[in-house]
Every structure is written in C-alpha cells, then in structure tokens.
Amino acid sequence: MRYIALLRAINVGGSSTIKMAELRALGEDLGFSGVTTLLQSGNLTFEAREAALPDLEQRWEQAVFEKFGVSTTFVIRTTPQWQAMIDANPYPREAADDPAHLLALPSKHDIDPSAVASLRVAIRERESVAAGERCLYAHYPDGIGRSKLTTKLIERHLGTLVTGRNWNTVLKLVA
Template structure:
C-alpha cells in the first residue's frame, strides 16, 4: 500500500537539514519500496505491506534520529486516507482560486472541536480554519509568511503536532 509521509520542521530555515536523496536511500534500507521525495521540505511517499501509520511513524522517526541525528516527527497517512483528506477540504473555492494560500495541516493526534474553537478565537487576521478529526485546513488570504497564525499557535490550541503543506503540494503528493 502507498503511504504519504510528512516530516515536521525539516529543511525549513536552515534547521534540521536532511538530504532527500539520503532519506530515500534510508527508506530503501528499511525495506520500503518505491520511495520517492517531493521538493526539499520533507515530503516522502513509499510502499509497504505494513498497514499501521502510527507504527510506521515510530519506525521512521527512530531511523532518522539514528541515521541523521535529527529528532523530527513524521505524520503518515495511507493513500486512501490522503485522498479522503483531499475530498474533505471545506475550502474548495479557495483551493481553486488561490491554492498556495490554503494549507492542509495533518495532525499527529486527534483534533478536538473545543481546540478548534479556541484557535478560531485566537485568530487576529483574516485567516479562517476548519478541521476534521486529524487534519486542520487553514486559509491565509493575506499570505502565510507574515501571518500570526503560526504552527506554534495552532499546536498550542489544538494540543497536537501538525505540519502544513499548501494545496498544490497536497495534490502532487496524491500522485
């Protein structure tokens, strides 16, 4: 089965640098098939008969820390889960009109509705958010780089780790 893996906070701003060619090679040594990367920001796809994304996350995290000396979180979804995440997008108009300003933020754990409500209350700009059980969708109409709705703010309110990819990258990862 095909899996999509997102590394959190890798190759962004010069921190936690991992070469994607070396990451692909590590995946192959771990026994995964069809290991590919997309861009330089920690996007990975691979195939395996192993079905539990949580166990795969732990396996990848341990291997990356041992091999690269980088402690990072992996957020992994199966291809059907990734497709469901795409289909659940509550911001279809924004995805079509301005896909680079729509972020999909898969989460490591569950997202509680109370956390989403608290997050909405913390928004100081024109951003808007919506969530499913394990994914936050955020629209940044004025741009992401200057927004006060940062990953730290999101994680503090949701109580779980997230990592964001813009809509264009989400679709590319779907294959």
C-alpha cells in the first residue's frame, strides 16, 4: 500500500529542521520501501504493508523523536484517501485559478461540523473554509502570509491538529 505522510511544522521556521535525505533513510531503516520526499517542508510518500493509520503515525513520530530529537505530528493517508480528498474539493474554481491560495488541511481526527461553523464565525477577512472527511479546505484570496486565519486558530476551533499544503503540493503528492 502507498501512503502519503505530512509532518506538521517541519522546516518552516528553522527550529524543527530535518534533512529530507535523512528522513528518507529513516523510513528505509524502519522497513518502508519507495520512500520519497517532496520539497523541504515535511512531505513524504512510502510503501508499507497495510496498517492502521494511527499505528503508522505513531511509529513515524516515535522514530523521528528518537533519531532527531524533534517532536512532530504525522498525518498519514493512503493514496486512495488522498485522491478522495482531491475529488471532494469544494473549491474547484479556486483550485484551477488560484491553487497557491487554496489549502488542504488534513486533520489528525474527525472534524465536527459545529466546530467548522464556529470557525467561520471567527473569520474576519475574505477567507472561506469548508470541511471534508478529516480535512479542512481553506481559500485565502488575499494571500496566506498575513492572514489571521492561522493554523493555531483553526486547531483551537476544530479541536484537532491539522497541517496545511497548498493545492499545487496536494496534486504533486498524489502524482
């Protein structure tokens, strides 16, 4: 089975840096095959026997902590689950016209619809959000960098950890 793994808050601020070559080597040491990385921001794919996603996430999290001393969260999906997330995108126009400002934010746990309603009330600018199965989609028409719709705000309202990737990266990971 092929998996897509996202590391949360890796290589973005400088404090939790892991070299992608070392991450690939760690995956091979763990017995995974076909380990590849994409960009320097904690995206990887690998092949493994079919396993429960929480078990795979915990295995990677523990190994990264033991090897690199970095405590991070992994969010893992099978490639069919990733493709289903793409197919369920509620923002097809934005995906085509403005993919750099459309984020998929896969979540560690299920997303409660009432939490999404609460998050929408907290949005003060032109951003919009929609929930899918264990994924929040967010469009930032004015850009992401200065937006007040931060991961911290999203997680506070949803009650679950998320990690975001822009639509260009989402498509590259499935390819």
